[in-house]
Amino acid sequence: MSIRFPRWIAIAAAVLAVVIGARYAWKVTHAPKAAERYETAAADRGNIVQIVIASGTLNPVVLVNVGTQVSGTISKLYADFNDHVKAGQVLAKLDPALLKAQLLQSQANLASAQANLTLAESNANRSRLLFQQQMVSQANLDQTAQALAAAQAQVELARAQVNRDRTNLNYATIRSPVSGVVVARNVDVGQTVAASFQTPTLFTIAQDLRRMQIDTSVAEADIGGVRKGQTVNFSVDAFPDREFQGKVFQVRLNPTIQQNVVTYDVVVSVDNRERLLMPGMTANVHIITAQRKNVLRIPNSILRYRPAVAQAPTPAEDSPTADSSEGKTVYLLRNNQVTPVRIQTGITDNKFTEVVGGDLKPGDRLIVEDREAKKPASSGQFHFRAL
Secondary structure, three states: OOOOHHHHHHHHHHHHHHHHHHHHHHHHOOOOHHHEEEEEEEEEEEEEEEEEEEEEEEEEOOEEEEEEOEEEEEEOOOOOEEEEEEEOEEEEEEOHHHHHHHHHHHHHHHHHHHHHHHHHOOOOHHHHHHHHOOOOOOHHHHHHHHHHHHHHHHHHHHHHHHHHHHHHHHEEEEEEOOOEEEEEOOOOOOOOOOOOOOOOOOEEOOOOOOOOEEEEEOOOOOOOOOOOEEEEEEEEEOOEEEEEEEEEEEEEEEEEEEEEEOEEEEEEEEOOOOOOOOOOOOEEEEEEEEEEEEEEEEEEEHHOOOOOOOOOOOOOOOOOOEEEEOOEEEEEEEEEEEEEEEEEEEEOOOOOOEEEEEOOOOOEEEEEHHHHHOOOOOOOOOOOOOO
């Protein structure tokens, strides 16, 4: 006994078969070629410069703060901002009236002590003669000897006080300890400075502005590649179209920790013979940690590409697709076929990565992006409703 299906079922089956056939034919005729589907970039030869980016402040190599050891009122100023001074040159003077009075008092005390010493010497000599004649006791002789020693000590004490007060009077004249340029003046005439608890800073002198340094902060993730003697390129906002050069002079071991971020101070020496750079300028620093010339390189975007699991080609047994310490896998478009290639990489910058090993040569096209993967899932599909 044969089973008969309703006519509408047969019609629906025929329509479904036509739709499926039409969709398959459309996919075959409209499937993009590999060269059109994938965005590629070529491997080439060129230079790679690996840098560490940081920022810092320009400072003189030697910056001297000139203060005062005595208190007083500024009576005269002999130097101002940007003045060139020599070592020993007078910069300012304090009012010496009180210091002179103190010196005179100390000199008077010294004269009194010397008079007492003369008297003590006479008494000692007299007691010694009388003791020889057995007219005074040993105790009396010892007392006069003790009085002589005390008088001598008082003279030495008074003389030391005179020397101290004379030195303080000399300190009332502020002199430059080094030759250089005055970059800061912190006092004016008539201002009182007190040196009782902390030495006040009157002037700041840069010893030689032809030699400067940049104090930069480098993150702990980058400090491993920084070494003394490396070339440094930097720019300042005052001269945006010009690039200056320096050398890494010192990598200081003392870390700075702020909000759990660890940085290290890297000192860069700078030749400032043109006197264009000024103290306090902000420097945008590029430390060249490594560089290669005329090497095989690929754009960094190639290393970020990974095909979909269903579309990924099966690599050779000795070329696993998973990245490891032995190398990385890139995808080569050769004869319209996607081929995984294992490579070993070297240094990298912001654009390119050096290729030090693997089956690549200049001109090879490597996949950067799959254009089809970016299209919506519904693109190119037919939609129908059951009749």
